[in-house]
Amino acid sequence: MGGNVRKIxxxxxxxxxxxxVGCGGSSSSTPPPxxxxxxxxxxxxxxxxxxxxxxxxxxADVKIGGTTLGGSAVNVAPLAVNAGPVxxxxxxxxxxxxxxVCTPGSTTSCVTIPNVAVDTGSSGLxxxxxxxxxxxxxxxxxxxxxxxxxxxxxxxxxxxxxxIHVMGDxxxxxxxxxxxxxxxxxxxxGSTTTGQEEDDVAHLGANGLLGVGNYIxxxxxxxxxxxxxxxxxxxSTPPPxxxxxxxxxxxxxxxxxxxQQVRNPVSLFTDxxxxxxxxxxxxxxxxxTATGTMVFGIGTQSNNGLGSAVVLTLDSNFNDPAWSGFTTxxxxxxxxxxxxxxxxxxxxxxxxxxxxFLDSGSNGIFFxxxxxxxxxxxxxxxxxxxxxxxxxxxxxxATNQATGGNSSLVQFSVSAANTLSFATNTAFSDLAGPNTxxxxxxxxxxxxxxxxxxxxxxxxxxxxxxxxxxxxxxPPSGVQAGPWWAY
Amino acid sequence: MKIDIRSRSQVTxxxxxxxxxxxxxxxxxxxxxxxxxGDVTSVEADQQQMKATRAVRASANYSVHEITTPYGxxxxxxxxxxxxxxxxxxxxxxxxxxxxxxxxxxxTFTQAAQEARSxxxxxxxxxPLAVAQPNLVMHSGGHTRAYVGHAYVPxxxxxxxxxxxxx
Numbered sequence: 001m002g003g004n005v006r007k008i009x010x011x012x013x014x015x016x017x018x019x020x021v022g023c024g025g026s027s028s029s030t031p032p033p034x035x036x037x038x039x040x041x042x043x044x045x046x047x048x049x050x051x052x053x054x055x056x057x058x059x060a061d062v063k064i065g066g067t068t069l070g071g072s073a074v075n076v077a078p079l080a081v082n083a084g085p086v087x088x089x090x091x092x093x094x095x096x097x098x099x100x101v102c103t104p105g106s107t108t109s110c111v112t113i114p115n116v117a118v119d120t121g122s123s124g125l126x127x128x129x130x131x132x133x134x135x136x137x138x139x140x141x142x143x144x145x146x147x148x149x150x151x152x153x154x155x156x157x158x159x160x161x162x163x164i165h166v167m168g169d170x171x172x173x174x175x176x177x178x179x180x181x182x183x184x185x186x187x188x189x190g191s192t193t194t195g196q197e198e199d200d201v202a203h204l205g206a207n208g209l210l211g212v213g214n215y216i217x218x219x220x221x222x223x224x225x226x227x228x229x230x231x232x233x234x235x236s237t238p239p240p241x242x243x244x245x246x247x248x249x250x251x252x253x254x255x256x257x258x259x260q261q262v263r264n265p266v267s268l269f270t271d272x273x274x275x276x277x278x279x280x281x282x283x284x285x286x287x288x289t290a291t292g293t294m295v296f297g298i299g300t301q302s303n304n305g306l307g308s309a310v311v312l313t314l315d316s317n318f319n320d321p322a323w324s325g326f327t328t329x330x331x332x333x334x335x336x337x338x339x340x341x342x343x344x345x346x347x348x349x350x351x352x353x354x355x356x357f358l359d360s361g362s363n364g365i366f367f368x369x370x371x372x373x374x375x376x377x378x379x380x381x382x383x384x385x386x387x388x389x390x391x392x393x394x395x396x397x398a399t400n401q402a403t404g405g406n407s408s409l410v411q412f413s414v415s416a417a418n419t420l421s422f423a424t425n426t427a428f429s430d431l432a433g434p435n436t437x438x439x440x441x442x443x444x445x446x447x448x449x450x451x452x453x454x455x456x457x458x459x460x461x462x463x464x465x466x467x468x469x470x471x472x473x474x475p476p477s478g479v480q481a482g483p484w485w486a487y
Numbered sequence: 488m489k490i491d492i493r494s495r496s497q498v499t500x501x502x503x504x505x506x507x508x509x510x511x512x513x514x515x516x517x518x519x520x521x522x523x524x525g526d527v528t529s530v531e532a533d534q535q536q537m538k539a540t541r542a543v544r545a546s547a548n549y550s551v552h553e554i555t556t557p558y559g560x561x562x563x564x565x566x567x568x569x570x571x572x573x574x575x576x577x578x579x580x581x582x583x584x585x586x587x588x589x590x591x592x593x594x595t596f597t598q599a600a601q602e603a604r605s606x607x608x609x610x611x612x613x614x615p616l617a618v619a620q621p622n623l624v625m626h627s628g629g630h631t632r633a634y635v636g637h638a639y640v641p642x643x644x645x646x647x648x649x650x651x652x653x654x
Contacts, residue, residue, distance in 0.1 A: 046582055048613050048627050048634075049604050049613075049616055228580055231580060235559070237538040237557040239558035239560075240581070240584055354633040354635045357630060359613075362611045363611050364611075364614070422607070433610065435626070435628055
């Protein structure tokens with residue numbers, strides 16, 4: 001992010017102070033606003049493999065879909081599965097689309113960004129700072145009025161002044177001094193062990209991430225008052241490693257209202273209640289590339305009806321084992337995951353797994369482990385994070401059961417990963433791995449792992465129309481309100 | 488603590504520095520007190536660091552200190568009869584601070600994470616992480632708003648306790 005944005009922020013800060021002082025001297029009957037310093041909002045995203053993103057939250061106009069951006073209609077955007085934009089970091093099972101990002105209110109200060117990865121498992125747009133350095137994207141300030149709106153523009157779906165995550169933005173704080181609660185740099189031992197920052201194009205293997213998940217904001221869940229659900233705005237102590245407010249030199253964890261959190265741009269589109277991912281069928285063994293479309297809205301146009309898809313409502317009770325997901329029964333008629341009967345006898349609230357879920361941002365179907373699934377892990381260091389069934393491909397069936405009673409059968413195949421050609425193909429419907437791989441050096445230690453859930457990643461999406469409905473957005477008549485999935 | 492003194496008056500600077508020193512003296516012992524593998528007193532340090540509430544339940548073989556953080560993540564620390572934390576578990580909308588929670592085992596975790604990142608093809612960043620080393624067994628899974636996991640030091644598990652109970 002260039003110095004221009006920082007200068008603009010500084011000018012706004014000065015103007016705010018002048019304005020505040022001016023109001024303080026007036027004789028208006030309404031009390032003057034409390035003079036406050038504008039503090040920019042930044043965000044950290046931490047991942048299970050100890051990698052992280054850090055950057056500022058800024059406002060942008062975001063346009064997706066329509067013929068000028070590769071779609072066939074205003075509410076249709078292209079999907080392509082390929083190795084991605086970084087030849088030295090080729091990707092497997094990543095679906096890309098094209099996004100246009102503009103300075104708010106401008107139709108000329110814009111960049112069109114291809115190869116943005118589509119993720120139904122998160123909410124909000126994340127773009128590396130290097131790709132939007134030519135724009136003037138204003139910072140989002142704590143408790144500022146964020147004028148998000150939307151609709152459509154020039155034949156594309158539009159989210160105006162939507163908070164996005166500008167990844168790796170080193171303008172605030174200066175010198176890229178990432179807070180240790182994000183990067184996890186130890187401070188007491190002098191060790192330099194740290195998380196891995198991966199918020200640039202080279203590490204991402206993508207020009208950004210487009211989160212089109214089940215929620216409007218990337219942390220809080222509007223309308224759900226259960227403790228813990230809206231922690232980013234209302235916990236008594238801010239969750240570590242998520243939102244920050246910054247001075248010019250450092251950032252500290254902070255509570256940030258939902259309006260200033262990174263926002264799912266779809267929630268501001270004309271067709272705003274969800275997305276449909278339609279990817280072509282991919283037979284076992286994979287394909288070099290695959291294509292499809294992402295359709296915005298569910299039941300809002302003639303091209304986005306639900307059809308015969310079965311709705312699986314996400315569990316909305318924070319205290320349920322399947323919170324924010326559903327239950328997968330595997331094999332059909334077998335054991336439920338998450339499994340609420342495998343409890344710690346000593347503890348009352350003893351759920352220790354999480355709900356199963358659909359996620360286009362996962363590049364495989366990750367489920368259970370070798371002792372539980374009966375499917376052999378691959379041996380060999382490079383592939384031992386995947387399954388290598390003795391009979392390959394292994395044809396399997398599971399039932400996804402949602403809160404409210406709907407259920408849907410899934411037929412899927414798992415091929416031995418060591419028989420797949422990752423150099424030739426990038427799209428695989430049959431790539432799967434264990435949640436907890438065995439360690440050849442210490443196999444007995446991982447018997448019957450309890451993290452019993454199914455992460456239905458991109459392999460699940462091939463050959464299906466997968467619907468992701470957004471919570472808190474008013475649906476058209478006859479369409480169930482989100483959050484739900486359907487396929 | 489990093490302090491930008493360029494734009495501040497001398498008096499303010501001194502106050503800020505003093506506050507920084509006081510804060511550091513408060514924080515450092517807590518960071519030094521590791522949880523997993525540490526003494527039972529480190530549980531209290533964890534509780535303070537997380538600004539959390541704590542409940543203790545005891546069985547014949549161990550006690551469980553259940554720490555509920557203000558942001559919804561519940562951390563359980565399993566303490567042996569001789570007062571050592573032999574296992575930890577967590578569930579909730581945010582990951583715990585692993586550096587704080589894993590203590591001396593943190594380096595083993597980062598090494599395993601690095602190996603996971605180097606897998607070809609690499610698994611997604613939020614694919615579950617598993618560690619199975621002689622000095623640390625760890626499972627860490629989940630997604631935004633729902634994380635779950637546990638970790639233990641195999642050699643420290645008390646006689647008669649099944650590792651499966653660390654949840």
